[in-house]
Amino acid sequence: MNKSTSWFNITSLVFGFAFLYVPILILVVYSFNASKLVTVWGGFSTQWYVELVHDQAIIDAAWVTIRVGIISASFATVLGTMAALVLDRYRKFHGRALFSGMVYAPLVMPEVITGLSLLLLFVAIGFDRGFWAVVIAHTTLTMCFVAVVVQSRLVTLDRSLEEAALDLGCPPVKTFFLITLPLILPGVVAGWMLAFTLSLDDLVIASFNTGPGATTLPIKIYSMVRLGVTPEINAISTILISVIAVGVIAASVLSHRSQVEKEKAERAVFLAG
Amino acid sequence: MIEAVGPIKRKFAPWDDPTLKPFIRFENVTKRFGDFTAVDNLTLDIYEREFFALLGPSGCGKTTLMRMLAGFEQPTEGRILLDGKDLSGIPPYKRPVNMMFQSYALFPHMTVEGNIAFGLKQEGMDTSNISTRVAEMLELVKLEKFAKRKPHQLSGGQRQRVALARSLAKRPKVLLLDEPLGALDKKLREETQFELMDIQMELGMTFLIVTHDQEEAMTVSDRIAVMNHGVIAQIGTASEIYEQPASRYVADFVGDINLIDGTVTAVDDGNVTLHCAGVDATIVAEAGPGEVTVGAEAGFAIRPEKVQISLEAPPVGTPNVLSGEVWDIGYLGDISVYRVRLAGGSIVKATVANLTRIVERPITWEDKVYLTWPADAGVILLK
Amino acid sequence: MAERWTQDVKPFLAKWALVAVPYLWSLLFFLAPFLIIFKISLSQTAIAMPPYVPVIGGLGDFLAKLSDFTFDNYVFLTEDPLYYSAYLSSLRIALVSTILLLIVGYPIAYGMARAPKSLRNALVMAVILPFWTSFLIRVYAWIGILKPEGLITIALQSLGILGPDEQIHVYNTEIAVFIGIVYSYLPFMVLPLYAALEKLDATLLEAAADLGCPPTKSFWVITFPLSLPGVIAGCFLCFIPIVGEFVIPDLLGGSETLMIGKTLWAEFFNNRDWPVSSAVAVVLLIILVVPIVIFQNQQKKA
Ligand SMILES: Nc1ncnc2c1ncn2[C@@H]1O[C@H](COP(=O)(O)OP(=O)(O)OP(=O)(O)O)[C@@H](O)[C@H]1O
Ligand SMILES: [Mg+2]
Numbered sequence: 001m002n003k004s005t006s007w008f009n010i011t012s013l014v015f016g017f018a019f020l021y022v023p024i025l026i027l028v029v030y031s032f033n034a035s036k037l038v039t040v041w042g043g044f045s046t047q048w049y050v051e052l053v054h055d056q057a058i059i060d061a062a063w064v065t066i067r068v069g070i071i072s073a074s075f076a077t078v079l080g081t082m083a084a085l086v087l088d089r090y091r092k093f094h095g096r097a098l099f100s101g102m103v104y105a106p107l108v109m110p111e112v113i114t115g116l117s118l119l120l121l122f123v124a125i126g127f128d129r130g131f132w133a134v135v136i137a138h139t140t141l142t143m144c145f146v147a148v149v150v151q152s153r154l155v156t157l158d159r160s161l162e163e164a165a166l167d168l169g170c171p172p173v174k175t176f177f178l179i180t181l182p183l184i185l186p187g188v189v190a191g192w193m194l195a196f197t198l199s200l201d202d203l204v205i206a207s208f209n210t211g212p213g214a215t216t217l218p219i220k221i222y223s224m225v226r227l228g229v230t231p232e233i234n235a236i237s238t239i240l241i242s243v244i245a246v247g248v249i250a251a252s253v254l255s256h257r258s259q260v261e262k263e264k265a266e267r268a269v270f271l272a273g
Numbered sequence: 274m275i276e277a278v279g280p281i282k283r284k285f286a287p288w289d290d291p292t293l294k295p296f297i298r299f300e301n302v303t304k305r306f307g308d309f310t311a312v313d314n315l316t317l318d319i320y321e322r323e324f325f326a327l328l329g330p331s332g333c334g335k336t337t338l339m340r341m342l343a344g345f346e347q348p349t350e351g352r353i354l355l356d357g358k359d360l361s362g363i364p365p366y367k368r369p370v371n372m373m374f375q376s377y378a379l380f381p382h383m384t385v386e387g388n389i390a391f392g393l394k395q396e397g398m399d400t401s402n403i404s405t406r407v408a409e410m411l412e413l414v415k416l417e418k419f420a421k422r423k424p425h426q427l428s429g430g431q432r433q434r435v436a437l438a439r440s441l442a443k444r445p446k447v448l449l450l451d452e453p454l455g456a457l458d459k460k461l462r463e464e465t466q467f468e469l470m471d472i473q474m475e476l477g478m479t480f481l482i483v484t485h486d487q488e489e490a491m492t493v494s495d496r497i498a499v500m501n502h503g504v505i506a507q508i509g510t511a512s513e514i515y516e517q518p519a520s521r522y523v524a525d526f527v528g529d530i531n532l533i534d535g536t537v538t539a540v541d542d543g544n545v546t547l548h549c550a551g552v553d554a555t556i557v558a559e560a561g562p563g564e565v566t567v568g569a570e571a572g573f574a575i576r577p578e579k580v581q582i583s584l585e586a587p588p589v590g591t592p593n594v595l596s597g598e599v600w601d602i603g604y605l606g607d608i609s610v611y612r613v614r615l616a617g618g619s620i621v622k623a624t625v626a627n628l629t630r631i632v633e634r635p636i637t638w639e640d641k642v643y644l645t646w647p648a649d650a651g652v653i654l655l656k
Numbered sequence: 657m658a659e660r661w662t663q664d665v666k667p668f669l670a671k672w673a674l675v676a677v678p679y680l681w682s683l684l685f686f687l688a689p690f691l692i693i694f695k696i697s698l699s700q701t702a703i704a705m706p707p708y709v710p711v712i713g714g715l716g717d718f719l720a721k722l723s724d725f726t727f728d729n730y731v732f733l734t735e736d737p738l739y740y741s742a743y744l745s746s747l748r749i750a751l752v753s754t755i756l757l758l759i760v761g762y763p764i765a766y767g768m769a770r771a772p773k774s775l776r777n778a779l780v781m782a783v784i785l786p787f788w789t790s791f792l793i794r795v796y797a798w799i800g801i802l803k804p805e806g807l808i809t810i811a812l813q814s815l816g817i818l819g820p821d822e823q824i825h826v827y828n829t830e831i832a833v834f835i836g837i838v839y840s841y842l843p844f845m846v847l848p849l850y851a852a853l854e855k856l857d858a859t860l861l862e863a864a865a866d867l868g869c870p871p872t873k874s875f876w877v878i879t880f881p882l883s884l885p886g887v888i889a890g891c892f893l894c895f896i897p898i899v900g901e902f903v904i905p906d907l908l909g910g911s912e913t914l915m916i917g918k919t920l921w922a923e924f925f926n927n928r929d930w931p932v933s934s935a936v937a938v939v940l941l942i943i944l945v946v947p948i949v950i951f952q953n954q955q956k957k958a
Binding site: 006008009010016021024030082083085098099100101105106107112113116117121139172197201203222225229244245249256 | 670674682683685688692693696760763779782788789790791793801807839846897900902903907917921925933937948
Binding site: 158160161163164165166167168169170171172174175179182183 | 343370371372382439
């Protein structure tokens, strides 16, 4: 590549990432602002974090959100992994087209439609809106993301590994737990994390399906934002961002390290002949 | 490095013994994928303790045949019997058959030991017996030092040995090997071929091997089946296949062959006279399989090493003489190949062993030469 | 008997359960809701008036009540210009922002794909990371920046471009919505583009150069056409959800921005008119069916 294009590449990367990160950075910085006016810098302070700790409503909402996230992500991981297996393994069965449609459509379906339609279902079958309604709604949405992530892992899995296990006398269900699952585990874990953060993130679907006592953090934040920008929101946001960033970076570093170790070992064998 | 190669193989020909029952039997087996027929009404018997090779071009259905025996594919028609029992409906994990996969299919998250022990654990063997058996297997494939390694920490040849040990560990009645040596270099491959033969003798198992490599098939196996488009073109020992090919296809697929076309002018007690208008000669030779009648289109097939080449004209009246000029000479080290252009323009190959180290050879380019052969060296094959 | 159980019945059941469980879940919680939304959109407004229809007698009773079909709600949608202008404006905003996303995202994806191999994974990570952090928070972050007394105004004032009393009026306009959408959906555009560009063999460009094609031209005749699958995937991945977007127009667009997601939300939460909001959703779904089907075929091919 010649110089001019590589300058072009560097510039576009710098501007692109600045665009992605500067707003978040500003948000974080202003969470430490002593002034109540969000845009005027009044010195460094952690008072908004202190206030947050004493705000019972926010703590309750955070707690609900985490429980919804963990439960729905776990359900979604089981269902999504099953869906991925079906799509990968059963090439032909009655209703496969409908099934794959139902797996891919929620990826792009506007949230207002998903949220409203699920609410109407719950009303129709007499299921109370609230905690479990949100859990079911989030499971339904996020299982599709899990399915896509796990499926991309399954595609790269060498099918002869499973055949080898069958050949050596291992029944199919046991083969899944001894061979398939350990090998697709990184995809399954990534799927769970994705499902968890999507659940943590969701405002629209949760708003339709929530009920008394099941206010999630995004619903709470949204109602605060409607009343105006406050440093307290910046503080919650900063905490959320840090938790997720640490989690995601830790996960990727771990998987990267195991990859590097594997490559190192392979190289050592190669050099040893 | 020369190593002792186990006990010498005695004559072994259960297929000639009418009182013996075949161990594996494919009975009119057909396999279709959609409207494509991969295996077409195929019948094949394999005997106990036999080392049987499937040879054929890519896509002829070798792997499919093997996967049906292992239970990964169900025959569309026909049935497969093992030791007299119909295998249909028995899932792969219940069949006393093990397979060594072409890609080895070693479980990447288990150690060498774990891989070899896997099948034994499924059997419910107790731990102390498992470790004895695993140690035995590691010794057999000379990998004792690598027991604790993961597959990705092994070289290609070592992986292939682990795969072999794993498929042997359960002492299956039948071992299936799908191009087991495909990934190895020539030298390692030849070594391993002999090791495979030793192991098969030692454990007394039935081996079914798929290979692309005819030399490999001839080296290791008791019998070979040559396949073409889902059917078997010929079954026989290596020398039967090579010396008495049943069809032009087999003659052409296995080894090098000269084919000279002509018309049958006389048939006399198994000897056929063939008039070859193209090269302006008359050839007399044994008839191959199939009914040869006067007037039929046929070909004379002869291996290059059976053709003698000389500068002097043979005595007048000698049958089976062709003449032409040397068109090309290929020096291959142990032998030289002479490509001789006959009168009609067709080429016949003759090989000569290079017995001496002389640099100058008596026959050279554009020499006029005569080609002769012993009466029984070639065979007449119908078109 | 036991033999038959382990041999035939158990594997069959396992196989069947593997398909049935996720299938039934999706049927019940994804497909059935659409049928219900469709049905309710055809029912009379009164039935579903708040507080949250007491559905005594369960499903049968509830559906029986709904059986007086009426197209009133759809007629209502056509009578009030609010609705069709909201649909049109949603489609327009989605189209413009998808194009903007492509223009902004392509150079980033291109730069990533041409970056040294050792850096690429880190760059992909850097694009994904904001996507993992809350959508709501990322939109919220822009309020403080775009407000009339916000950071952009302050920055421009301190640079002397704006006078001390002048302000930038972007907040609560469509421009703010475009900024918010481009910002939030950028990873969805960049990642498929990157995936397509990364696969592209660098020797193709060398071959083109070798045959006398200048770099800018080889971009248009080689790179861009070969990255088209990524372009298409990225565009659908952004366009479809943007049409129904609620949070961004609600927080950044103010009252002047008309989008159908907002309308639906207001119809449901403020007017509490379930049948009309259902009708709004059904029409939105019908509009999106074609792009969704195209997207799915694309997914299946990939
Ligand atoms: N699952 C399948 N679906 C459709 N066609 C198949 C399937 N498996 C095999 N075939 C076809 O059946 C034919 C035989 O395949 P098979 O794998 O048995 O060939 P092979 O003799 O082992 O070839 P090779 O030497 O290349 O391994 C091929 O033409 C292949 O395309
Ligand atoms: Mg094969």
